[in-house]
Amino acid sequence: MNNKNKLILAIDGGTQSTKVALFDLSGHEVCSHSVALRPMHLYGESRAEHPDDDLWDSLIEACNAMFNKFTGSRDDILGVGLGSIRCCRAIMKADGTLASPVQSWMDIRLSRPYEHEDESARYVTTTTGYLTHRLTGETRDTRANYVGPWPIDPVTLDWFEDREKFDAFTTSREMLFDLVDPASILGSVTEKASEVTGIPQGIPVVSTANDKAVEGLGAGLLNDGTALVSLGTYITSMMVGDENRLDTVDYWSNPGAVPGEFLYESSGIRRGMSTVTWVKELLGGDVVREAEHRGISPEAYLNEKASKETTPGSDGLYTLLHWLARPTHTYERGMIVGFNGGHKGIHIFRSVLEGIAMTMKNNVQAMVDERGIDLTGIIVSGGGSNGDLFMQIFADVFGVPAYRNEVNGSASLGAAMCTALALGIYKDKEEAISHMVRRRDSFDPIPQNVALYKSINESVYRHLATPMEDLLKKSHAIFHGDA
Numbered sequence: 001m002n003n004k005n006k007l008i009l010a011i012d013g014g015t016q017s018t019k020v021a022l023f024d025l026s027g028h029e030v031c032s033h034s035v036a037l038r039p040m041h042l043y044g045e046s047r048a049e050h051p052d053d054d055l056w057d058s059l060i061e062a063c064n065a066m067f068n069k070f071t072g073s074r075d076d077i078l079g080v081g082l083g084s085i086r087c088c089r090a091i092m093k094a095d096g097t098l099a100s101p102v103q104s105w106m107d108i109r110l111s112r113p114y115e116h117e118d119e120s121a122r123y124v125t126t127t128t129g130y131l132t133h134r135l136t137g138e139t140r141d142t143r144a145n146y147v148g149p150w151p152i153d154p155v156t157l158d159w160f161e162d163r164e165k166f167d168a169f170t171t172s173r174e175m176l177f178d179l180v181d182p183a184s185i186l187g188s189v190t191e192k193a194s195e196v197t198g199i200p201q202g203i204p205v206v207s208t209a210n211d212k213a214v215e216g217l218g219a220g221l222l223n224d225g226t227a228l229v230s231l232g233t234y235i236t237s238m239m240v241g242d243e244n245r246l247d248t249v250d251y252w253s254n255p256g257a258v259p260g261e262f263l264y265e266s267s268g269i270r271r272g273m274s275t276v277t278w279v280k281e282l283l284g285g286d287v288v289r290e291a292e293h294r295g296i297s298p299e300a301y302l303n304e305k306a307s308k309e310t311t312p313g314s315d316g317l318y319t320l321l322h323w324l325a326r327p328t329h330t331y332e333r334g335m336i337v338g339f340n341g342g343h344k345g346i347h348i349f350r351s352v353l354e355g356i357a358m359t360m361k362n363n364v365q366a367m368v369d370e371r372g373i374d375l376t377g378i379i380v381s382g383g384g385s386n387g388d389l390f391m392q393i394f395a396d397v398f399g400v401p402a403y404r405n406e407v408n409g410s411a412s413l414g415a416a417m418c419t420a421l422a423l424g425i426y427k428d429k430e431e432a433i434s435h436m437v438r439r440r441d442s443f444d445p446i447p448q449n450v451a452l453y454k455s456i457n458e459s460v461y462r463h464l465a466t467p468m469e470d471l472l473k474k475s476h477a478i479f480h481g482d483a
Contacts, residue, residue, distance in 0.1 A: 007076045008419045009199060011059065012412035013084030013127060014211070015040075015104065015233040018058035019409070020066050022077070023416040025425060027436030029407060033066035041101065046108035046327070049101035055084070055127060056134050063197040079204045079423055080189065081415030082128055082135070086147050086210035089114065090130035094122040096137070102127060105234070106270075111327050113149045113169040122175065128208070129177045135197075135205050136187030143179035144209030144255035151176075154246055157255055181259045182209040183421040206419040209257040211411055212238060212265060217257035217429065218414030219379045219405060220437035227364050227375060229394065231382030235272030235356060237364045239264045239371070250366035257414060258421065258429050264371070266363035270324035273384055275334070275352050278323065283345045303387035306350040312396065312449045313456055314347045315340070319355035320464055331476035337464060353390050357397040358453070358461050364398070377401045381410045388443075396449035397457070406438045413437070 003025050012019040014037075021032035035058040041049045067074070087105035091114075092098060099121040103109055114124045125133075129141035143157045151160050151169035158179055160166040166173070180186065185204045194201035208214045212230060216238050221228045228238045244262050245253045254263040269275075280287060280298050291301035316338045325332035336348065368375045377400050384390055385408045395402040407413045417432045426432040 003425065005072070005076050006078050007072070008079055008081060008416040009077050010081045010412040010415035010419070011083055011131070012211075012214075012409070012415060013055060013059070013131070014411070015085055018055065018062050019412055020059070020062045021412045021416075022066070022070065022072075023413060023436075025420065025435065027407065027413060027416070027438065029412075030072070031066055031070045032412070033062050033069065035062040035065070040104055040106070042106075046106075048104040048106040050088075050104060051101055053098055053101075055102055055131065059131065059134075060196050063199060067198040074198075074200050077200055077203055078425075079185075079206050079419045080135070080199060081206050081208055081417075081419035082131055082186070083208040083211055083214045083411055083415040083418075084127035084131055084145075086126070086145055086212065088127045090125050090127055091118065091121045092123040092125065092130060092133065093120050096133045098130070102130070106324070108327055110148055113151075114171045116170070116175075123177065124171055124175045125177050132177075132186050132205065132207075135189055135193045135199075137190050138187035139177045140180055140186050140207075141177040142182050142184075142186075142207035142209055144182045144207075144213060144257065145211075146179075147210050147254055152179075155244060180207050182207050182213070182255070182257050183259070183418045185422055204419075204423070206415075206422040208415050208418045210254055210263075212236060213254060213257040213263040214414035214418065215381060215411040216240060216263055216414070217417055217433075218407065218410030218412065218437070219381050220433045220439075221379065222430075222433070225368075225373055225376035226379060227368070227377075228379045228381060229360050229364075231273050231356075231380065231384035233272065233274055234268055234270055235360065236268035237266045237360050237367070237378075239367065241371075248370060250363075250370045257418060261429070264367060266360075266367045268363070269321045269356060269359055270326065272321065272356060273382065275319075275321055275323050275356070276349075276384065279345075279349045279352050283349070299384075299387060302346070302349050303389040306346050306353075307389045309344070309346050310350045312354075312393075312452050314351040314354060315342060317343055317347050317351040318456075318461055318464060319348070319351045321352075321355050321359055330480075331469075331473045333472055333475070335464070335468065350389075353387075353393050354397070354453075355461075357390075357393045358457050361397045361457065362462055375400055377403060379403045379405065381405070381408050383409065391443045392446070392449075395443040395445045397453045399445050399450045399454070401445070402443045404440050404442070406440045408440070410437075 019034040022030040089103040126145045151166045291298040320335040322332040323334045
């Protein structure tokens with residue numbers, strides 16, 4: 001096969017948007033389009049749902065908009081890599097449509113096994129399982145996206161064979177899809193799916209993994225002491241290895257993006273980058289207007305302004321990032337501590353960036369200490385990595401080089417790489433990385449900043465939450481009647 005002009009279509013479904021992109025076999029993005037998802041439906045006792053059929057509808061819209069921009073031949077598309085949000089639950093009718101809206105990872109119901117309450121429900125699956133059925137008609141799904149309360153054996157990554165263990169999850173086997181490895185062919189695009197999306201009928205749809213593992217693959221993450229910090233609605237850090245560790249304290253193992261690999265994930269920050277959006281909105285329309293005047297994004301303008309008007313440490317202003325409490329710690333709240341009359345809005349912005357970096361530094365350090373290895377560098381991915389100030393803060397807080405790749409929204413590239421592996425274009429992960437992942441630039445730590453952030457973190461920042469815990473519990477009881 002002459003692969004010179006061949007392409008792979010990658011689907012990257014996120015919490016806030018659906019992106020589709022065409023990549024060539026060297027990892028260059030040829031064409032793409034993103035569609036913002038509708039606002040999450042938040043209601044009741046911590047329930048969060050994607051309204052109506054938003055994941056499928058947004059995929060249709062994104063595909064059609066991308067193909068309207070695409071000037072090449074659709075006959076060159078070899079396959080589709082399907083990635084979508086992890087830790088969500090899709091409940092389907094027998095005809096493959098949704099019985100109820102997709103439950104977001106922020107929904108309290110995702111902390112416990114599925115409860116059968118709707119007689120029209122025929123299947124219970126993940127977002128990747130649901131979209132697989134929509135695209136191919138198959139009831140198959142990647143085993144690597146079952147993170148959370150599913151009746152899956154954490155060692156074999158297959159449904160529990162032990163009946164007692166399986167039945168503890170209150171889901172019948174008939175309601176669950178068959179599981180396949182990541183980088184496997186799930187099925188082919190149906191005529192019906194082709195008509196609404198524009199994706200050529202009959203081309204293979206390939207399984208990926210949970211979205212974080214796919215992002216790690218697309219970032220070129222290897223087991224060499226490098227960590228990936230993923231800046232998204234949920235900020236986390238990851239490393240990879242070949243041990244499925246079930247006894248860890250400061251990180252946990254998830255299935256990786258290729259068979260036999262595991263993703264090690266630290267604790268993270270819920271609604272992480274939403275905090276940066278919150279600051280932007282707090283600072284008001286002046287930021288947006290000035291950014292438009294300069295022809296840059298509001299975030300780029302804030303990075304530029306903070307670089308000129310603030311210094312490392314934000315003059316003693318510290319931000320704790322609990323904008324969304326953990327289900328097990330419902331009393332948690334975000335805090336900004338240390339104001340004085342010299343602080344301005346831009347100090348809050350920098351303090352949030354530093355709070356994100358210091359929180360993730362502590363989480364990564366706990367992970368590498370438990371693994372018994374040294375941290376050699378970090379890759380930073382996601383839209384926030386476009387800010388040079390944020391990248392330098394990461395390098396200075398972590399004390400190691402911080403790298404940024406050409407494709408910094410790496411989940412879509414990872415989906416394309418899974419497809420290249422499934423189709424035999426590259427023989428293994430390392431070969432795929434060598435052909436498809438390229439580093440854009442790096443930021444070396446500045447010694448005096450490293451020393452300052454180390455002092456701040458060890459003396460102040462990492463100790464801020466503990467003395468406030470009892471007061472936050474009492475505050476929670478006043479407003480919610482319990483702690």
